[in-house]
Amino acid sequence: MPSPTPAPPEATWGPSARAPHRDGDGIAGLFDRAAVTYDRVGVDLLPAAGRLLVEHARIAPGEHVLDAGCGAGASLLPAARTVGPRGAVTGIDLSPVMIARVQQHCAEQRQDWVRTHVADVEGPLHPLPGRPADGYDAVTAGMLLTFLRDPGRVFLGFRSALRPGGRLAVSWWGEEAPGWARVVEATRPFGSGTREEIETAVPGQNAPPTPDLVRDLAHRAGFPSVELHEERLETTFRDSDHWWEWTWSTAARAFWESVPRERLPAARAAAESALAALRAPDGTLPYVLTTHFAVCHRW
Numbered sequence: 466m467p468s469p470t471p472a473p474p475e476a477t478w479g480p481s482a483r484a485p486h487r488d489g490d491g492i493a494g495l496f497d498r499a500a501v502t503y504d505r506v507g508v509d510l511l512p513a514a515g516r517l518l519v520e521h522a523r524i525a526p527g528e529h530v531l532d533a534g535c536g537a538g539a540s541l542l543p544a545a546r547t548v549g550p551r552g553a554v555t556g557i558d559l560s561p562v563m564i565a566r567v568q569q570h571c572a573e574q575r576q577d578w579v580r581t582h583v584a585d586v587e588g589p590l591h592p593l594p595g596r597p598a599d600g601y602d603a604v605t606a607g608m609l610l611t612f613l614r615d616p617g618r619v620f621l622g623f624r625s626a627l628r629p630g631g632r633l634a635v636s637w638w639g640e641e642a643p644g645w646a647r648v649v650e651a652t653r654p655f656g657s658g659t660r661e662e663i664e665t666a667v668p669g670q671n672a673p674p675t676p677d678l679v680r681d682l683a684h685r686a687g688f689p690s691v692e693l694h695e696e697r698l699e700t701t702f703r704d705s706d707h708w709w710e711w712t713w714s715t716a717a718r719a720f721w722e723s724v725p726r727e728r729l730p731a732a733r734a735a736a737e738s739a740l741a742a743l744r745a746p747d748g749t750l751p752y753v754l755t756t757h758f759a760v761c762h763r764w
């Protein structure tokens with residue numbers, strides 16, 4: 466569940482003071498558990514954001530792309546279709562289960578121009594096998610920013626992985642439609658964690674940045690030109706069960722996992738009563754999420 470809180474109070478967006486990997490297996494474990502249903506519950510938000518990221522990055526046939534934090538392939542798969550067999554896509558992710566999903570899909574599609582690695586973008590990024598000598602044409606990183614300990618260092622690493630003239634394209638969630646903050650408010654008392662962790666629904670996650678903060682971050686990492694885009698992505702949950710299934714399929718499951726098991730029914734009931742106010746006359750739950758994109762040009 467993305468945060469309704471749009472920006473951290475600081476003027477810059479840098480290393481987070483979070484306790485890393487509080488739950489033992491940390492982000493990799495969280496996404497391993499989410500991966501089974503991740504973007505498989507009939508909600509098109511992540512795939513739509515992935516397709517838009519590839520469009521905004523202007524990925525072209527024959528290009529070599531690194532997709533960082535590729536997850537189940539929301540941006541990797543459209544990038545692979547776009548570059549085609551004359552190009553190449555390398556996907557990296559901390560979660561072995563996410564990587565296995567991408568590998569299985571690409572094997573079924575016979576996309577042998579896709580390589581994947583279980584790797585940490587906060588570690589040294591090269592040499593990854595298959596990296597072109599002068600660097601990638603583009604690096605994409607969809608919905609990764611808020612999980613990084615030190616986004617400034619990661620942006621520097623992305624810059625050095627790009628060829629001169631290459632692009633870094635990143636995306637991140639913004640605000641939910643009015644009213645949805647009440648669902649977070651209603652369930653907040655049932656979870657544990659620091660205020661920021663609960664607001665962002667993910668232990669260890671940073672609050673989402675503003676577009677200006679991402680532009681500053683890119684400038685400081687040596688990207689002189691940054692394009693910003695904003696889109697409103699819409700979906701409809703069939704009912705509250707569908708919403709419940711979706712929220713567990715995302716990183717927001719970290720919040721629900723922090724609720725003591727015996728309190729989970731009460732937490733869900735609190736969410737259900739907040740959801741009642743958001744229900745359309747036909748019983749469905751319309752949902753809108755602002756989505757941000759930044760395309761950073763290396764000269």
Ligand SMILES: C[S@@+](CC[C@H](N)C(=O)[O-])C[C@H]1O[C@@H](n2cnc3c(N)ncnc32)[C@H](O)[C@@H]1O
Pocket residue numbers: 492493496511515533534535536537538539540557558559560563584585586587606607608609612613716
């Ligand atoms: C919200 S998901 C986004 C996945 C995909 N890019 C998408 O748009 O659906 C974030 C992904 O980043 C991965 N991730 C988080 N921190 C990472 C790191 N330091 N290195 C590599 N992958 C990381 C997670 O395992 C997860 O698969």
